[in-house]
Amino acid sequence: MELIQRGKEQAERFGAEFQHGSIEAAEVEERPLELSLSTGETIRTRALIVATGASARWVGADGEEELMGYGLSTCATCDGAFHRGDDVLVIGGGDSAMEEALFLAKFADSVTVVHRREELRASEIMADRAREHADIEFAWNTELLAIDGSQEAGVTGARLVSHPEGYPSERYENGEDVTVEEVDVGGVFYAIGHEPNTAFLQDTPVELDSDGYVRTTDADSWATTATAAEGVFAAGDVMDRAYQQAVTAAGMGSMAALDAEEWLESTPAPSAAAAEAPPMEADD
Numbered sequence: 001m002e003l004i005q006r007g008k009e010q011a012e013r014f015g016a017e018f019q020h021g022s023i024e025a026a027e028v029e030e031r032p033l034e035l036s037l038s039t040g041e042t043i044r045t046r047a048l049i050v051a052t053g054a055s056a057r058w059v060g061a062d063g064e065e066e067l068m069g070y071g072l073s074t075c076a077t078c079d080g081a082f083h084r085g086d087d088v089l090v091i092g093g094g095d096s097a098m099e100e101a102l103f104l105a106k107f108a109d110s111v112t113v114v115h116r117r118e119e120l121r122a123s124e125i126m127a128d129r130a131r132e133h134a135d136i137e138f139a140w141n142t143e144l145l146a147i148d149g150s151q152e153a154g155v156t157g158a159r160l161v162s163h164p165e166g167y168p169s170e171r172y173e174n175g176e177d178v179t180v181e182e183v184d185v186g187g188v189f190y191a192i193g194h195e196p197n198t199a200f201l202q203d204t205p206v207e208l209d210s211d212g213y214v215r216t217t218d219a220d221s222w223a224t225t226a227t228a229a230e231g232v233f234a235a236g237d238v239m240d241r242a243y244q245q246a247v248t249a250a251g252m253g254s255m256a257a258l259d260a261e262e263w264l265e266s267t268p269a270p271s272a273a274a275a276e277a278p279p280m281e282a283d284d
């Protein structure tokens with residue numbers, strides 16, 4: 001928190017202004033760009049750097065609202081070291097779940113990967129590495145119903161539901177015959193993907209990929225932060241589904257600032273452009 005506060009103060013010393021509110025809609029076809037905030041205000045700007053990040057998906061299990069950050073986490077590299085000697089659950093079945101499980105196995109006593117089907121979505125190589133690890137087990141055809149604990153005590157247990165044919169929580173809700181089991185664990189890690197915060201960019205010229213991440217104009221080579229919309233740049237987790245780390249996001253923030261500055265210098269402000277433009281014909 002101290003580092004964030006000091007960063008903010010430094011930015012203010014260089015002239016940055018901060019305004020609170022969530023962007024609900026963006027008009028980026030015409031200059032100035034217009035952003036509508038949840039506060040009812042509108043921001044008008046010549047250039048925009050989108051750095052709204054990506055939110056980890058939550059399972060929807062009972063107890064998760066209270067325990068997120070208190071033993072329930074969405075980031076093993078960040079919080080794994082708090083779970084030395086614990087038994088922990090990883091929820092998910094893709095590459096990131098395998099990565100989280102392998103990382104957590106360095107600290108935890110045991111790691112159980114909870115997956116709703118009997119087959120992993122992860123690549124063969126990642127799945128094999130996890131399967132071959134002595135401290136990693138798999139709970140197949142199993143889903144998380146609830147997490148037990150408190151903000152004082154942290155996570156103390158979890159309720160799991162399983163069915164031999166998969167997708168057990170759907171069956172549980174439909175009243176089918178399923179197995180419900182309580183397990184003692186000291187940590188739960190969600191690894192079921194991220195959702196980029198780009199709802200306000202839907203239906204704008206900013207190009208999004210099939211999962212909603214911003215696509216820059218040279219996405220394959222990471223050579224620019226410019227997007228398909230003039231004057232709109234993107235940095236950090238909102239355009240980077242691969243690394244999603246603080247240091248990579250900060251690096252891209254720096255790239256975006258340089259790109260935006262260069263674009264502003266090479267693009268006259270609308271009033272200056274209007275002054276330089278020849279007078280319009282009556283029919284224009």
Ligand SMILES: Cc1cc2nc3c(=O)[nH]c(=O)nc-3n(C[C@H](O)[C@H](O)[C@H](O)COP(=O)(O)OP(=O)(O)OC[C@H]3O[C@@H](n4cnc5c(N)ncnc54)[C@H](O)[C@@H]3O)c2cc1C
Nearest residue numbers: 022023051052053075078197236237238244245246247249
């Ligand atoms: C629990 C946890 C621990 C982590 N620990 C580490 C670590 O130890 N080391 C590391 O390198 N990385 C860590 N990470 C990853 C790191 O936090 C991210 O990669 C980094 O913060 C991404 O920066 P960003 O600026 O792209 O997005 P974010 O930091 O997510 O910032 C996006 C901001 O945009 C805001 N926003 C979203 N939508 C809107 C909107 N519509 N209007 C206005 N504002 C909006 C959000 O509220 C947020 O403030 C951790 C992540 C988590 C979840």
